[in-house]
Amino acid sequence: MQIELLDQIRAQNPIVFNISNFVTVQDVANGINSIGASPIMSEEIAESEEMVAISSAVALNLGAFTTAQVAHIKRVGQLANQYKKPLVIDPVAVGAIKFRLDVAEQLLTDFQVDIIRGNAGEIAALAGVDWQAKGIDAGEGSGDLDAIAKACALKQHCVVILSGPTDVISDGKTVAKVKNGTPLFQLHVGSGDMLSSIVGAFAAVSDNYFEAAKAACAVFAVAGQLVAEELGGELPGTFSVKLMDKLHLVTRQQVEEKLREA
Ligand SMILES: Nc1ncnc2c1ncn2[C@@H]1O[C@H](COP(=O)(O)OP(=O)(O)O)[C@@H](O)[C@H]1O
Numbered sequence: 001m002q003i004e005l006l007d008q009i010r011a012q013n014p015i016v017f018n019i020s021n022f023v024t025v026q027d028v029a030n031g032i033n034s035i036g037a038s039p040i041m042s043e044e045i046a047e048s049e050e051m052v053a054i055s056s057a058v059a060l061n062l063g064a065f066t067t068a069q070v071a072h073i074k075r076v077g078q079l080a081n082q083y084k085k086p087l088v089i090d091p092v093a094v095g096a097i098k099f100r101l102d103v104a105e106q107l108l109t110d111f112q113v114d115i116i117r118g119n120a121g122e123i124a125a126l127a128g129v130d131w132q133a134k135g136i137d138a139g140e141g142s143g144d145l146d147a148i149a150k151a152c153a154l155k156q157h158c159v160v161i162l163s164g165p166t167d168v169i170s171d172g173k174t175v176a177k178v179k180n181g182t183p184l185f186q187l188h189v190g191s192g193d194m195l196s197s198i199v200g201a202f203a204a205v206s207d208n209y210f211e212a213a214k215a216a217c218a219v220f221a222v223a224g225q226l227v228a229e230e231l232g233g234e235l236p237g238t239f240s241v242k243l244m245d246k247l248h249l250v251t252r253q254q255v256e257e258k259l260r261e262a
Pocket residue numbers: 118119120136137138162163164165166167180181182183184185186190191192193195217220221
């Protein structure tokens with residue numbers, strides 16, 4: 001696992017351009033900042049080209065878009081392709097809301113993404129697999145998560161991260177797993193959004209998006225796990241504050257020591 005990408009982020013401080021959602025935008029900006037990259041957000045389509053041009057990666061979050069913002073997301077995605085910038089998408093709640101799935105599927109034909117990061121309900125929906133998603137959460141399903149991640153990667157021609165208690169990462173050929181983390185992530189709205197944008201930071205410093213995706217999942221999950229071990233209780237508010245601290249302080253050595261991969 002290329003955990004050294006963490007040090008490269010901190011050395012290079014790459015700009016990650018995000019279209020965020022109004023719910024978690026502050027956590028996403030601070031998460032990127034804490035890991036060692038440089039966040040920038042925008043809601044103005046007229047500045048799209050300049051934004052993409054100065055960025056080393058682009059992360060598109062579909063968490064709470066309006067119809068006008070879909071045009072913005074489409075433009076930014078196409079510019080990311082044109083400027084050859086790594087492109088990540090987070091298809092929030094596409095497993096629960098048909099309208100969102102339709103929009104996401106259209107966007108995925110408007111431009112080519114490099115990495116999709118979603119929970120099981122979201123990735124199953126994009127793979128066309130039956131699953132009972134619950135709002136922004138993964139929900140329930142009996143499908144094989146490895147097969148779902150792989151099928152989604154093959155269908156969308158990209159790397160897929162299916163996150164959850166175990167993160168399942170696939171490029172359509174191989175499946176890798178990160179078994180670290182803590183259930184406390186589920187008590188913080190925005191954990192997934194933070195991970196998706198941090199995936200952007202890792203993709204900014206590596207041309208190998210499968211490796212970038214794996215390393216991002218490992219660093220984020222281990223950071224949360226270290227916080228949970230120090231916390232000794234179910235404290236969602238404290239967890240989110242200390243997670244931000246840990247993203248800044250966690251070292252390559254700590255991640256390598258704790259890492260449980262498959
Ligand atoms: N039960 C769990 N145990 C350990 N880690 C978890 C658990 N649930 C989620 N995570 C971690 O939380 C982060 C966000 O993933 P997830 O909850 O799937 O995203 P979302 O918030 O979009 O649903 C990931 O790093 C994932 O590994």
